Amino acid sequence: xxxxxxxxxxxxxxxxxxxxxxxxxxxxxxxxxxxxxxxxxxxxxxxxxxxxxxxxxxxxxxxxxxxxxxxxxxxxxxxxxxxxxxxxxxxxxxxxxxxxxxxxxxxxxxxxxxxxxxxxxxxxxxxxxxxxxxxxxxxxxxxxxxxxxxxxxxxxxxxxxxxxxx
Numbered sequence: 001x002x003x004x005x006x007x008x009x010x011x012x013x014x015x016x017x018x019x020x021x022x023x024x025x026x027x028x029x030x031x032x033x034x035x036x037x038x039x040x041x042x043x044x045x046x047x048x049x050x051x052x053x054x055x056x057x058x059x060x061x062x063x064x065x066x067x068x069x070x071x072x073x074x075x076x077x078x079x080x081x082x083x084x085x086x087x088x089x090x091x092x093x094x095x096x097x098x099x100x101x102x103x104x105x106x107x108x109x110x111x112x113x114x115x116x117x118x119x120x121x122x123x124x125x126x127x128x129x130x131x132x133x134x135x136x137x138x139x140x141x142x143x144x145x146x147x148x149x150x151x152x153x154x155x156x157x158x159x160x161x162x163x164x165x166x
Contacts, residue, residue, distance in 0.1 A: 025155060026125050027155045028146075028156050029129060029131045029157045030146055030157065030158050034161065034162045037135060038135055044165075045114050048131055049099050049114070052111070053086070059111060059113075061114045061116065062106070063101060063117055064117045069103060072116075086099060089101050090106060095107070108126070110127060113126075115130055120145055132145050146158075
């Protein structure tokens, strides 16, 4: 009996193995831009990425499809002007880049999720924060998303942004 581990110790080990690391609830931030075109949302997403990188936060930028990924990839090479945002297009390999671009399940399990896709991704709860960027021609869709998070009890922040690109 000397080699046996007490049942209570095994149970505690089991619980600690499967206990979720995250203890806080995901916060949803809504950034409502005065702009009409979706390209403004892409540029604002770049600014959010830069702010997150400077704070040491990893980012998954979730996009609608491969075309949107290519558009964002090109933009991140020189926006904001004179800057390069270190990023990588999500593949099956792990990346060390602080920003991941993708339209599928991300490898990140925490940090900031910036959602530029048409749907709320099923994995948003893995992240500490989710940013929903809404341009004026998406306000009705933005309201639906806001209601989704609100009805499920997620903490919400609303940011009305005018002349943000100065």
